Amino acid sequence: EAGVAQSPRYKIIEKRQSVAFWCNPISGHATLYWYQQILGQGPKLLIQFQNNGVVDDSQLPKDRFSAERLKGVDSTLKIQPAKLEDSAVYLCASSLGVVASEGEQFFGPGTRLTVL
Amino acid sequence: AQSVTQLGSHVSVSEGALVLLRCNYSSSVPPYLFWYVQYPNQGLQLLLKYTSAATLVKGINGFEAEFKKSETSFHLTKPSAHMSDAAEYFCAVRNPYTGTASKLTFGTGTRLQVTL
Numbered sequence: 168e169a170g171v172a173q174s175p176r177y178k179i180i181e182k183r184q185s186v187a188f189w190c191n192p193i194s195g196h197a198t199l200y201w202y203q204q205i206l207g208q209g210p211k212l213l214i215q216f217q218n219n220g221v222v223d224d225s226q227l228p229k230d231r232f233s234a235e236r237l238k239g240v241d242s243t244l245k246i247q248p249a250k251l252e253d254s255a256v257y258l259c260a261s262s263l264g265v266v267a268s269e270g271e272q273f274f275g276p277g278t279r280l281t282v283l
Numbered sequence: 284a285q286s287v288t289q290l291g292s293h294v295s296v297s298e299g300a301l302v303l304l305r306c307n308y309s310s311s312v313p314p315y316l317f318w319y320v321q322y323p324n325q326g327l328q329l330l331l332k333y334t335s336a337a338t339l340v341k342g343i344n345g346f347e348a349e350f351k352k353s354e355t356s357f358h359l360t361k362p363s364a365h366m367s368d369a370a371e372y373f374c375a376v377r378n379p380y381t382g383t384a385s386k387l388t389f390g391t392g393t394r395l396q397v398t399l
Contacts, residue, residue, distance in 0.1 A: 209373050209389030258326055274326035
């Protein structure tokens with residue numbers, strides 16, 4: 168079974184530029200998550216999708232971050248414009264079920280963003 | 284709201300020695316608890332999970348953890364460390380009663396170093 172795919176793996180941009188990350192979840196997984204992992208910290212949930220609807224985006228900085236999941240499969244996370252503090256690893260995860268008991272999350276390798 | 288606290292950001296053990304990584308949780312309801320491992324430049328991999336069945340949970344690579352409600356703890360152990368166990372370990376908690384909002388809250392991580 169193929170895992171969660173993410174691209175690019177690494178990205179370096181200057182502040183105020185825009186950047187987009189792509190995630191392809193495990194086939195058939197209804198739930199998709201984007202996490203931000205700052206160096207030395209645990210992952211923090213930015214947004215959770217159930218199929219193509221948003222379940223939780225309470226920690227997404229909506230003035231600069233946006234995410235979409237078209238057709239309930241792939242997802243993109245965008246930052247516009249980027250700030251220095253956005254430097255982090257962005258992890259995508261997916262889970263099979265629509266209830267918490269089925270929620271084992273499988274993680275992709277992440278995209279490491281460096282903002283200069 | 285739920286949270287986890289991981290005591291010790293860095294732990295160093297000798298190869299063959301006992302591994303003990305500490306995690307304490309805070310939750311208003313009986314939680315689901317998880318341990319994830321992250322190798323350099325990789326995503327998170329699930330080691331084991333507690334979902335209200337047996338309190339002693341066995342995971343992959345010889346790791347196990349015991350849920351102790353009286354101590355609000357979920358410490359991770361392995362009898363004999365291998366060099367390949369060197370990685371970052373994250374404890375995480377989730378509320379099992381929030382339906383589709385199955386958000387994981389992570390600790391800050393413990394970096395395990397294994398020496399010869």
